[in-house]
Amino acid sequence: MTVVISGGGPAGMMLGLLLARAHVEVTVLEKHADFLRDFRGDTVHASTVRLMDELGLGREFAALPQSRLGDMELPVSDGRRVRMTDFARLPAPYNYIAMVPQWDLLNLLAETARREPAFTLRMNTEATGLLRQGGKVVGVRYRTRDGEEGELRADLTVAADGRHSALRQDAGLVPEELPVPFDTWWLRLPRHPEEQAEESRLIPSFGTGAFALSLTRNDYFQISYSTAKGSDARLRAEGIERFRARIAELMPRFADRVDHLSSMDDVHLLEVRLNRLRRWYTDGLLLIGDAAHAMSPAGGVGINLAIQDAVATAALLAEPLRRGRLTTADLARVQRRRRGPMMIMQRLQLMLQQSFFVPVLRGSRTTAPGPVVLAARHLPAFRHLVSRLIAVGPRPEHAPAFARRSPVGAEAAQ
Structure with a gap:
């Protein structure tokens, strides 16, 4: 056959x-x-x-x-992070x-x-x-x-x-x-030479109405930015300057390189389903x-x-x-x-x-829930x-x- x-x-x-x-x-x-x-x-x-x-x-x-x-590590209310996984074990x-x-x-x-x-x-x-x-x-x-x-x-x-x-x-x-309240936009930012030895960790950043995550690749950072579903037209209408500011606000460590995003063509929508x-x-x-x-x-x-x-x-x-x-x-x-x-x-x-995700998108949470932290x-x-x-x-x-x-x-x- x-x-x-x-x-x-x-x-x-x-x-x-x-x-x-x-x-x-x-x-x-x-x-x-x-x-x-x-x-x-x-x-x-x-x-x-x-x-x-x-x-x-x-x-x-x-x-x-x-x-x-x-x-994976999540931010908690005291400004520190809690480790959610232990793959090595x-x-x-x-x-x-x-x-x-x-x-x-x-x-x-x-x-x-x-x-x-x-x-x-x-x-x-x-x-x-x-x-x-x-x-x-x-x-x-x-x-x-x-x-x-x-x-x-x-x-x-x-x-x-x-x-x-x-x-x-x-x-x-x-x-x-099934209901999904958010979409995700992917982009890449450069890694500086002094960052090449950094351990790759999954540390999401939660803001008001949005969250972001960086993945460490061989020679760049792959960034995901997520906010309310259906926001693509609005984000693109606001333009690249505003989008750069969003990334810098959520992930201050990347504020020195967001200018590498030359236009919204560098930002790729994943319609989450x-x-x-x-x-x-x-x-x-x-x-x-x-x-x-x-x-x-x-x-x-x-x-x-x-x-x-x-x-x-x-x-x-x-x-x-x-x-x-x-x-x-x-x-x-x-x-x-x-x-x-x-x-x-x-x-x-x-x-x-x-x-x-829903509490973050509503602006009511920027840290991990207490029971999860415990x-x-x-x-x-x-x-x-x-x-x-x-x-x-x-x-x-x-x-x-x-x-x-x-x-x-x-x-x-x-």
């Missing part, structure tokens, strides 16, 4: 590699010419680092440009989150997958709709960047084409939208990752969940595909396995919104739980036996 995957993001590329290693004929369609795009999610969580080792890619992954994400060597440019990770997966005879990657090719026969999805319609249109038939079509999935729309599947499908599949079609459940950027867990979806999909479907006996019941098994972890993380994100200060088990949920996830998936290659040793992942 054959598989076509729409979308060459982390879920699509991982699933393509795994199915090819199971000797299932698989084609991944990616609409862009390369993977090089700014402000994509770049966190590679501990369970994914372990997965790379299981696939025999630990050494290659460790060679990618990367840094380790430090613990997770079982070694998979006790950290790596910051890796997503294009480097995707290039590694693509290069590895191309070594499998059953794998095909078609860049500059966008899946635009579904092919149907007798009520069953039997492939996709596609369009290349040159305008060529065609059809690609497959026994299984997988939509891994993100939160604006064209295949989901064509299938008539409408996600349930939190949603989920009631049903991830129809006959011949399966949706995974953001196409099935868009996540808020809170905790940076979306990529990890998408990759875990891909691993579970390959583990559950490879054998039915090889035998030519794939049924909708098999597709339902994927949803049953992955829906629980997704629901847990979405509920946690909703709780985080209500306890942190738990973080006095209950190590609380910090461990938060660390595990973020870095590992509620149900981490392991590489299936057919996809494993000789491990490179734990030291290669450190």
Whole structure:
């Protein structure tokens, strides 16, 4: 049996590699010419680092440009900070989150997958709709960047084409939208030479009606600025001078470099969405990752969940595909396995919104809630739980036996 995957993001590329290693004929369609795009999610969580080792890619992954994400700290009322996580106390060597440019990770997966005879990657090719026969999805319609249109038939079509999935729309599947009170704007600011040795830590800054966070990258700071949903037109109308002042007010340490933002073109909107499908599949079609459940950027867990979806999909479907006996019941098994972890993380994100983000946006809070501060200060088990949920996830998936290659040793992942 054959598989076509729409979308060459982390879920699509991982699933393509795994199915090819199971000797299932698989084609991944990616609409862009390369993977090089700014402000994509770049966190590679501990369970994914372990997965790379299981696939025999630990050494290659460790060679990618990367840094380790430090613990999350929140401001408290006495002007100090409280540490919310303790990643180092997770079982070694998979006790950290790596910051890796997503294009480097995707290039590694693509290069590895191309070594499998059953794998095909078609860049500059966008899946635009579904092919149907007798009520069953039997492939996709596609369009290349040159305008060529065609059809690609497959026994299984997988939509891994993100939160604006064209295949989901064509299938008539409408996600349930959950309330999200904020949007996020991404930007980058330079790192000074004397800052190169700084430990990367997650320390959000809360202001009146807005909050910001800096991520330490190899040679720059990646900044997220969040305020009330629907504010993009207003922020752009106010202009870059006012936006620079907003960043400097929230994060005074960056006041000396906000002039590097030359215009609002340097500020990129992420329209935050939190949603989920009631049903991830129809006959011949399966949706995974953001196409099935868009996540808020809170905790940076979306990529990890998408990759875990891909691993579970390959583990559950490879054998039915090889035998030519794939049924909708098999597709339902994927949803049953992955829906629980997704629901847990979405509920946690909703709780985080209500306890942190909504009060900040209303101007009624600029520090962490008291009960959270007490738990973080006095209950190590609380910090461990938060660390595990973020870095590992509620149900981490392991590489299936057919996809494993000789491990490179734990030291290669450190």
